[in-house]
Amino acid sequence: EVQLVESGGDLVQSGGSLTLSCAASGFSFNIYSMNWVRQAPGKGLEWISYMTSDTRTIHYAASVKGRFTISRDNAKNSLYLQMNSLRAEDTAVYYCARSVHYAFDYWGQGILVTVSS
Amino acid sequence: DIQMTQSPSSLSASVGDRVTITCRASQSIISKLSWYQHKPGKAPKLLIYAASTLQGGVPSRFSGSGSGTYFTLSISSLQPEDFATYYCQQSYSPPLTFGGGTQVEIK
Numbered sequence: 292e293v294q295l296v297e298s299g300g301d302l303v304q305s306g307g308s309l310t311l312s313c314a315a316s317g318f319s320f321n322i323y324s325m326n327w328v329r330q331a332p333g334k335g336l337e338w339i340s341y342m343t344s345d346t347r348t349i350h351y352a353a354s355v356k357g358r359f360t361i362s363r364d365n366a367k368n369s370l371y372l373q374m375n376s377l378r379a380e381d382t383a384v385y386y387c388a389r390s391v392h393y394a395f396d397y398w399g400q401g402i403l404v405t406v407s408s
Numbered sequence: 409d410i411q412m413t414q415s416p417s418s419l420s421a422s423v424g425d426r427v428t429i430t431c432r433a434s435q436s437i438i439s440k441l442s443w444y445q446h447k448p449g450k451a452p453k454l455l456i457y458a459a460s461t462l463q464g465g466v467p468s469r470f471s472g473s474g475s476g477t478y479f480t481l482s483i484s485s486l487q488p489e490d491f492a493t494y495y496c497q498q499s500y501s502p503p504l505t506f507g508g509g510t511q512v513e514i515k
Contacts, residue, residue: 326504328452335509336444336452336495341502350502353409386451393499394442394457401451 293317293397295387300402307377307406313370313387313399321365324348324390327372329383330401337383340372341390355381379408410434410498414507420515425486429510431479431496440500443472443481446509447492455494456481486512 299311313325327340340361341350349361360373370387382405388395411434421427431441439459446452454463456472459479469484483490491514496507 335493336446336497336506338497338504338506341504350504352503388452392457392461393440394454394463394497395444395452396454396457396463398451398453 293389295389295397295399297385297387297399297402300385300404302405302407303377305377305379305406305408308373308375309377309404311372311374311385311387311402311404313372315368315370315387315389318389318397320368325361325363325370326388326390326395327359327361327370328386328388328395328398329381330386331380331383334383342370374404377404377406379406382406409503410437410501410505412496412498412505412507414494414496414510416510417508418511418513420513421486422515423486423488425515427483427486427490427512429481429494429496429512431474431481431507433477433479433498433500436476437498437500439475440498441472441474441479442497442499443470444495444497445490445492446495452495488514 294316296314324343339352358376362371384401386401389397413432441459443456444452460472493511
């Protein structure tokens with residue numbers, strides 16, 4: 292069974308940093324591209340970052356570019372999101388999601404990040 | 409960036425109704441369009457990819473159509489478990505933008 296489990300969410304002050312992790316199981320993590328998507332309170336889904344299986348291609352949304360860094364450890368079946376210079380508007384539930392057929396076929400349950408101003 | 413515009417933003421319908429949601433892209437995305445169902449506190453669920461291909465395990469009452477800039481998601485006979493928010497998303501070019509969502513509520 293494919294599982295994605297996010298961790299690392301917390302309450303952090305504006306300007307602070309946080310690293311999210313996504314532990315993958317039930318599939319060959321090392322051959323799939325992965326993504327981070329978030330949903331702010333009362334808002335819709337926002338894609339924020341993408342990384343290919345070999346780490347050669349990375350994309351970011353403009354809202355996080357220069358502040359967030361996506362990475363992965365294929366030996367540990369894990370995806371990461373390093374978040375720096377956090378702002379109140381980064382408050383959201385963060386999801387990791389697997390890419391296949393140019394779509395996101397499996398998602399984690401999400402982890403809450405709260406940035407206090 | 410490619411903008412994705414969904415309509416309506418919300419709708420009220422009864423069990424058994426046929427429901428159609430539209431999604432327009434600001435430029436052609438050929439068929440690189442997916443639809444997701446999202447319920448509060450749950451992970452989003454992929455329904456349709458490549459504009460019209462039903463994801464495995466998704467009931468056949470869901471269907472997708474369109475190409476280029478205009479797409480639709482239809483639910484042929486709304487069931488109680490279908491009340492949720494639905495999102496389209498383009499994967500033609502980054503940023504991989506979502507539509508604003510359509511909340512389907514019980515009439």
